Amino acid sequence: MAPRLSAASLTIAALLIGAPVLADDAGLGKDLKATIALQGMPCNEIATTKQNGDSDYSATCKDGNRYHIFVNAQGRVIVQKL
Amino acid sequence: MRRMVVAGFLVVLSVSGCSAMKASDAGSEPASRTGAVAPASAPQSPPESPPPPAAPPSAPPAAIATPAVTAPNTPAVGTAPSSSPAKTKPTLVARPPAPAGTAPAAVVQSKPQASAAPAAVPATSPSPQSLPSLNLHDLEQRLRDTRAIGVFAKLSLKNQVDDLLSAFREMYRVPNRRPPADLRQRYDLLMLKVLSLLQDSDPPLASAIASSREAIWSILADPDKFSKI
Numbered sequence: 001m002a003p004r005l006s007a008a009s010l011t012i013a014a015l016l017i018g019a020p021v022l023a024d025d026a027g028l029g030k031d032l033k034a035t036i037a038l039q040g041m042p043c044n045e046i047a048t049t050k051q052n053g054d055s056d057y058s059a060t061c062k063d064g065n066r067y068h069i070f071v072n073a074q075g076r077v078i079v080q081k082l
Numbered sequence: 083m084r085r086m087v088v089a090g091f092l093v094v095l096s097v098s099g100c101s102a103m104k105a106s107d108a109g110s111e112p113a114s115r116t117g118a119v120a121p122a123s124a125p126q127s128p129p130e131s132p133p134p135p136a137a138p139p140s141a142p143p144a145a146i147a148t149p150a151v152t153a154p155n156t157p158a159v160g161t162a163p164s165s166s167p168a169k170t171k172p173t174l175v176a177r178p179p180a181p182a183g184t185a186p187a188a189v190v191q192s193k194p195q196a197s198a199a200p201a202a203v204p205a206t207s208p209s210p211q212s213l214p215s216l217n218l219h220d221l222e223q224r225l226r227d228t229r230a231i232g233v234f235a236k237l238s239l240k241n242q243v244d245d246l247l248s249a250f251r252e253m254y255r256v257p258n259r260r261p262p263a264d265l266r267q268r269y270d271l272l273m274l275k276v277l278s279l280l281q282d283s284d285p286p287l288a289s290a291i292a293s294s295r296e297a298i299w300s301i302l303a304d305p306d307k308f309s310k311i
Contacts, residue, residue, distance in 0.1 A: 027232060028232070031232025031233060031234045031235055032232075032234060034231065034232060034234075034235040034279055035234040035235045035238050038235060038239065038242070039238065055234075069234065071234075071237065075241075076241050077234055077238040077241060
C-alpha cells in the first residue's frame with residue numbers, strides 16, 4: 001500500500017510542479033517575442049529559449065530567426081540577430 | 083490492474099487541476115483598479131475642433147505656429163488609440179480651454195488632486211471642449227504593475243520612452259522650438275507599441291492610456307509643461 005501511495009504522490013507532485021514551470025516558459029517566450037518585436041525585428045513565434053545568464057537569453061523563432069536578448073551594463077535591452 | 087486504474091484516475095485528476103490553475107492564472111488582471119480617466123463622458127474624444135472664439139483675428143502666421151496652441155488639437159491623430167508609459171509625476175487635469183487662445187486645454191499641477199478630477203468632466207455632458215482627466219502617476223503605476231507586459235518588454239519600453247524624452251530635452255535646449263513631425267511620429271509609434279501589448283491582456287489600462295494620448299502629447303509639446311516633469 002505504501003509504495004502505491006508514494007508513486008501516486010510522486011506523480012501528482014511532478015504534475016503540479018511541472019505546470020507552473022511550463023507556464024513560466026510560455027510567459028518568457030511571450031516576453032521575449034514582445035521584446036524582439038519592440039526592436040522592430042521579425043519573429044512569428046518563439047520555438048525555443050535558452051538562458052545564458054542573468055537577464056541573458058537566446059531565442060529561436062519558428063520562422064528560423066535566432067536572437068540574443070540581454071540587458072547590457074547601461075540597463076538597455078539589446079536584441080542581436082544571430 | 084486495479085493499481086493502474088487508480089494511477090490513471092490520479093493522473094487525470096491532477097491534469098485537470100493543473101489546467102484549471104492555468105486558466106485562472108491567464109485571466110487574472112487588475113480589474114479592481116480604477117481607470118485614470120474620468121467616468122464615461124466621451125473618453126476617447128479630444129476636442130477635434132475647439133472653437134477659438136477669443137483668438138485675435140490679426141495674429142500673424144508665426145503666432146499660429148506656437149506649440150502650446152496647436153499641438154494638443156492636432157486632428158490627424160484624434161481617432162487612433164495610443165498610450166505612453168509616462169514617467170512623469172505631476173497630475174494632469176484636463177479642463178475646457180480658456181477663452182484666451184493661448185491657453186492649453188490641460189493644466190499640469192504639481193500635487194495630485196483627487197477631488198478635482200471628477201468635477202472636471204461631468205458625466206452627462208460630453209462637451210467637445212472637455213478632455214478626459216489624466217493621472218500620469220496612476221498610469222505609470224498601472225504600467226509597472228500590469229502583468230500583460232513582461233519584464234524584458236517593460237525594460238525595452240522604458241528605454242524607448244527615455245530616448246524619446248531625451249530627444250525632447252535636446253530639442254527644448256534651443257528656445258522657441260516646437261516638436262517636429264518626426265517626434266510626433268516616434269510618440270505615436272511608441273503609443274501603438276504599448277497599446278498592442280496591452281489591448282488583449284489588459285484592456286482597461288489600454289483604454290485609459292489611449293484616451294490620455296492627446297493630454298500626454300500636450301505636455302510633451304509644451305516646453306513649460308515639459309520642464310515640470
